[in-house]
Amino acid sequence: MRIFKRVLLLLIAILLVAVFYNYPKLNIIAGYTAKNTASSVFLAKRTLQFTDSTDTNFSPIDLASNSVNENEKEAYASAFGLLTRKAIYREGLGSVLVVDGVDLEEKPLIPKRATSDNNTPFPYGNLDPIDSVFTEVNYDKLNKAVGDMFNDDYKTRAFLVVYKDKIIAEKYADGFDKNSLLLGWSMTKSLTSTVMGILQCDGRLNVYDKAPFSEWANDERKNITIHNLLQMNSGLEWVEDYNSISDVTKMLFLAEDVTELQINKPLVGKPNEAWNYSSGTTNVLSAIIRKQFDSHQAYLDFWYEELIDKIGMNSMVVETDMKGNYVGSSYSWATARDWAKFGLLYLKNGQWNGESLFDKDWVEYATTPTPTSNGWYGAQIWLNAGGRYPDVPKNMYSFNGYQGQNVFVLPDQEMVIVRLGLTKNADVNHFLSEILNSFK
Structure with missing residues (x-):
């Protein structure tokens, strides 16, 4: 016993x-x-x-x-x-x-939204697109390439190919359709960068200015610019590991305010010489965007009024933390068609249905490789400048997110390709090259 x-x-x-x-x-x-x-x-x-x-x-x-x-x-x-x-x-x-011990506002401010345009065909409205047939497209090869993305290994939920503003291929997994909202994860980073680009082109800020944080005023961090943050090249300490208790998991699942953790991190490298992928850095950018407005309501509204609703991404919702900050690193939801509109905005160099949201200079800036990133990264946008995908044009760039969320922009081909799924197992080089090979 x-x-x-x-x-x-x-x-x-x-x-x-x-x-x-x-x-x-x-x-x-x-x-x-x-x-x-x-x-x-x-x-x-x-x-x-x-x-x-x-x-x-x-x-x-x-x-x-x-x-x-x-x-x-x-x-x-x-x-x-x-x-x-x-x-x-x-x-x-x-x-x-909800973080234990922290109360949520009973009546929080919410962003004002525009009325959806359900009378105009895609991409400028939400009506089904007008059918188009392009003689240069081998539709059998195209549909096979798209169909190959839907298997138990790849776990693709939505796939969309837009060519010359027309949807030429569209497919969804069981349980999903054109109206399904899908989480973009880190594609939200590219959205945050774009809001910054609109402010830059409006003359409301200069990305080459020093980051406006009093916490950095009396140490080496005072030399960090907004540009360094956009390129994730600030030199600030950060660990981006979703499989452990790391900076990113603490920020997303334990923090009341997602902007604070990265702001309070020390410098471990030199600005413009130490590229390090950091979701915390993107939420610092969200905090900088907040500083451009006199009221929280104006901050909430701007993302929708000047970008999201302006290009008809009416399905999109960007989620906030407990303090009301947009979680610019990770939390935006939209349909596959609306994600495609975001790619088309860049394909059109910021011009949308006769209106300019930003100019070509911003696109060139955002897709310029960050030093020490091996040609993989620009201003919150992934690049192929280093030939990561050898069978795809080097000027292709993309908005990427966890578990294989992608919007690929191919300027020379006038094409946007959207892939949303539950795993990164898909061979990006292969499926993009197969789609390109379906053109005569």
């Missing part, structure tokens, strides 16, 4: 130690699950069952059990019953993960 008690005590001690060391991970697991469940169910209008079988069914996220309160628009995720996290949906702002 004594041996049994000793063994039992030992097992309990081991269990307590395991819980102690893994508790922070459980916090992240439950946080991720609650946040994405709330967005999927209440923003994207999917069922909890569908969400559990798709968005939150991968390891270790599937260790959490989920539930929703339809009346209160809340989602809960429990990790082994040891820790429960809650996320709340707010109309116009999307879902936000």
Whole structure:
């Protein structure tokens, strides 16, 4: 009996130690699950069952059990019953993960939205596009290339090819269609950069100015420019690892204010000499954008009035943190067609239906390779300048996000390709080259 008690005590001690060391991970697991469940169910209008079988069914996220309160628009995720996290949906702002001990505003400010144009065909409105047939396109080869993207390994949810403003291929996985909202993850970074570009072209800021943070005024960080931040070349410390308790997971799943963590990081490299991919840096840019406005309402409205709704991305919602900051690094939802409109805006050098949002100089700036990035990165935009995809034109650039969210812009081909999925397993070089090879 004594041996049994000793063994039992030992097992309990081991269990307590395991819980102690893994508790922070459980916090992240439950946080991720609650946040994405709330967005999927209440923003994207999917069922909890569908969400559990798709968005939150991968390891270790599937260790959490989920539930929703339809009346209160809340989602809960429990990790082994040891820790429960809650996320709340707010109309116009999307879902936000609640941080313990912090109260949300009962009536938060929400952005004003334009009325959707459902009478004009795509891309300038939301009506189905006019059918077009191009003699230079081999549609059999094109449709095969698109169809090959839909398998259990690639887990593609939506695929769209736009050529000369016309949709020439469009396909969705079961459970999704042209009206389905899909999370862009880090494609939101390119959206944030574009808002900055509009401010730059309007003369409201200069990207070569020093970043406006008093926290940096008395040390070496005072030399960091907005340009350095846009290129993720500031030299600030940051760890972007989604498989551990890292800076990015702390920011997204533990922070009340997503802009603070990177602002408080020390310098570990020299500005313009130390490229380091950082979601924290993008949320610093969101904070800088906020500083350009006299009121929070003006900050919220500007993203929609001057970019999102102006080009008819009426389905898009950019989610905020508990402090009302747009989570410019990670949280924007839209249909595949609206993501394509974003790519078309760049293809058109900032011109949209007779109106100029930004000019060609901004496109050239945003797609200029960052020093030390091996030609992969510009101003929050991914590049092929270094030949990462050898069978694709080097002037192709893209907006990319976690789990394989992509908007590819091919200027010479007058083409935008959208791929939204649940894994990065897809061979980008292969499927892009196959689509290009379908043109005679």
